[in-house]
Amino acid sequence: MTAAxxxxxxxxxxGETLAVAESLTGGLVAAxxxxxxxxSRSFRGSVTAYATPLKRDVLGVDGALLAERGAVDPEVAxxxxxxxxxxxxxxxxxxxxxxxxxxxxxxxxxxTVYVAVAGPDGAExxxxxxxxxxxxDIRKESVRSVLVLLSAELGKNAMAQDTEQNGGN
Numbered sequence: 001m002t003a004a005x006x007x008x009x010x011x012x013x014x015g016e017t018l019a020v021a022e023s024l025t026g027g028l029v030a031a032x033x034x035x036x037x038x039x040s041r042s043f044r045g046s047v048t049a050y051a052t053p054l055k056r057d058v059l060g061v062d063g064a065l066l067a068e069r070g071a072v073d074p075e076v077a078x079x080x081x082x083x084x085x086x087x088x089x090x091x092x093x094x095x096x097x098x099x100x101x102x103x104x105x106x107x108x109x110x111x112t113v114y115v116a117v118a119g120p121d122g123a124e125x126x127x128x129x130x131x132x133x134x135x136x137d138i139r140k141e142s143v144r145s146v147l148v149l150l151s152a153e154l155g156k157n158a159m160a161q162d163t164e165q166n167g168g169n
Contacts, residue, residue, distance in 0.1 A: 003144055003147035004036050004039075006151050007033070007147055007150050007154065008038070008039055010151065010154040010155065011042035011092070012041050012042050014154070016091035016092060017044045017090040017091045018044060018093070018150075019044045019085055019087070019090035019094075020046040021055075021080040022047070022048045022050075022095070023048075023049055023071060024099065024100045024139060024142060025142050025146075026050060028139055028143045029094070029146060030043075030046035032143055032147065045088050047087065052066055052070075055083075059079070059083030060086070061079040070106025071097055071105075072097055072106050072112055072113075072114065073114065076097055076114070077096070077115060077126055078116045078126050080093075081117055081118040082124075085118050091120055092119040092120075094116065095116045095146070096115050096143070097113070098112055098114060098129070098131075098138070111131040112130065113129040113130075113141075113142050114129070115142060115146035115149055116149075117153050125153050127145065127149050129141070129145055
C-alpha cells in the first residue's frame with residue numbers, strides 16, 4: 001500500500017478530511033493523493049502557493065515571519081498546514097516548503113525542506129529534511145515524507161483514541 005493510500009484509508013476510517021498546501025512540490029502531493037481510487041471521500045483539495053506572497057495572502061502565513069526568515073522555514077510550513085486546513089475546511093492540513101534547486105533560496109541550500117501537518121485538538125508536527133539528489137528526487141522525497149509524517153500522526157492519534165475508548169488499557 002502506498003503512503004497516500006494509507007493516509008486516505010486512515011482518514012476515511014475516522015470520517016476526517018485532508019487539505020494540502022504545497023510550495024516546492026507544486027501539486028505533486030495532491031496528484032499522489034488523487035491517484036488513489038476513492039480519494040474524494042477524504043481529500044478536500046489543495047493550494048499550490050509557489051509564490052511567497054500567496055503563502056501570506058491565501059494561507060495566512062505571518063508576513064513578518066516571511067520577511068524575516070523567508071519561505072523555507074519550519075514555522076512557515078506549520079502555518080501553511082494550519083492555514084490550508086482553515087481555508088479549505090478540512091480536519092487535517094499538511095504542507096511542503098523547501099528548496100528543490102537548482103539554486104539556493106533565502107540563504108538555504110538545495111535539499112532543505114520542511115514538511116508539516118496540523119489537525120484537530122492542536123495536533124501538529126513539523127519535520128526538517130536534508131535531501132540529496134536532483135530537483136525531481138527532492139520533490140518526490142518531499143511528497144513521500146509529508147505523507148509518512150501524516151500517516152504516523154494519524155496512527156499515533158488513533159492509538160490514543162483507542163486507549164481512551166478502552167479504559168486506558
